[in-house]
Amino acid sequence: AAGVIQSPRHLIKEKRETATLKCYPIPRHDTVYWYQQGPGQDPQFLISFYEKMQSDKGSIPDRFSAQQFSDYHSELNMSSLELGDSALYFCASSLGGLAGAKFFGPGTRLTVL
Amino acid sequence: GEDVEQSLFLSVREGDSSVINCTYTDSSSTYLYWYKQEPGAGLQLLTYIFSNMDMKQDQRLTVLLNKKDKHLSLRIADTQTGDSAIYFCAETAFSGGYNKLIFGAGTRLAVHP
Numbered sequence: 672a673a674g675v676i677q678s679p680r681h682l683i684k685e686k687r688e689t690a691t692l693k694c695y696p697i698p699r700h701d702t703v704y705w706y707q708q709g710p711g712q713d714p715q716f717l718i719s720f721y722e723k724m725q726s727d728k729g730s731i732p733d734r735f736s737a738q739q740f741s742d743y744h745s746e747l748n749m750s751s752l753e754l755g756d757s758a759l760y761f762c763a764s765s766l767g768g769l770a771g772a773k774f775f776g777p778g779t780r781l782t783v784l
Numbered sequence: 785g786e787d788v789e790q791s792l793f794l795s796v797r798e799g800d801s802s803v804i805n806c807t808y809t810d811s812s813s814t815y816l817y818w819y820k821q822e823p824g825a826g827l828q829l830l831t832y833i834f835s836n837m838d839m840k841q842d843q844r845l846t847v848l849l850n851k852k853d854k855h856l857s858l859r860i861a862d863t864q865t866g867d868s869a870i871y872f873c874a875e876t877a878f879s880g881g882y883n884k885l886i887f888g889a890g891t892r893l894a895v896h897p
Contacts, residue, residue, distance in 0.1 A: 704884060704885070706885075712889075713872060713887040713888060713889045713890055714827065714872070714885075714887050715887075716884045716885065716886070719884055727884050729884065761826060761827060763827075763885075773817070773829070773885060774829055775819070775826050775827035775828070775829070776826060777825065777826040778825075778826045778827075
């Protein structure tokens with residue numbers, strides 16, 4: 672069965688650089704969620720999109736932005752990277768914004784040096 | 785507010801049953817989830833339960849929901865070494881008509897011979 676695809680799987684950047692993470696939801700899923708998981712932490716909600724519109728916003732820094740495209744894939748853009756941005760970034764998708772199972776991708780491990 | 789609490793560690797012997805407990809605060813949560821995360825890996829959806837159910841069984845997994853006490857548990861029968869992982873409980877939290885997942889801190893399950 673198709674799963675959520677994230678790319679890249681690993682990314683190394685230096686402070687003050689920018690990074691773009693991509694997420695391809697399960698086919699026919701219209702909702703995408705982004706989570707950040709720091710070392711030893713539980714995943715923290717960043718932002719979500721339903722039908723290409725932002726549906727909810729969590730603890731996403733102003734330096735980050737995201738969007739969902741017409742093919743439902745989503746990109747998380749991160750600028751002026753800081754050491755504290757080093758984390759595992761998960762994308763999840765679901766069918767419908769209100770309910771239903773949310774399936775997570777394998778994550779992108781971002782390391783900021 | 786939204787908060788999910790779990791005990792941090794559980795150690796069981798191979799072949800025994802494991803019970804991982806979770807309490808949540810949002811009584812409007814419609815779905816409650818259990819995710820498994822192996823070291824360095826993504827979040828794998830194990831099972832989820834709709835809030836009008838009090839039990840759900842799926843092979844070796846049994847989920848019990850006590851809505852009155854806002855208590856959720858995951859029982860793994862015949863625990864195997866491959867079950868060693870971190871297990872996250874998550875509730876749904878509604879915001880602006882859409883929902884997001886709020887995770888607990890995760891319970892690290894260690895299975896020993």
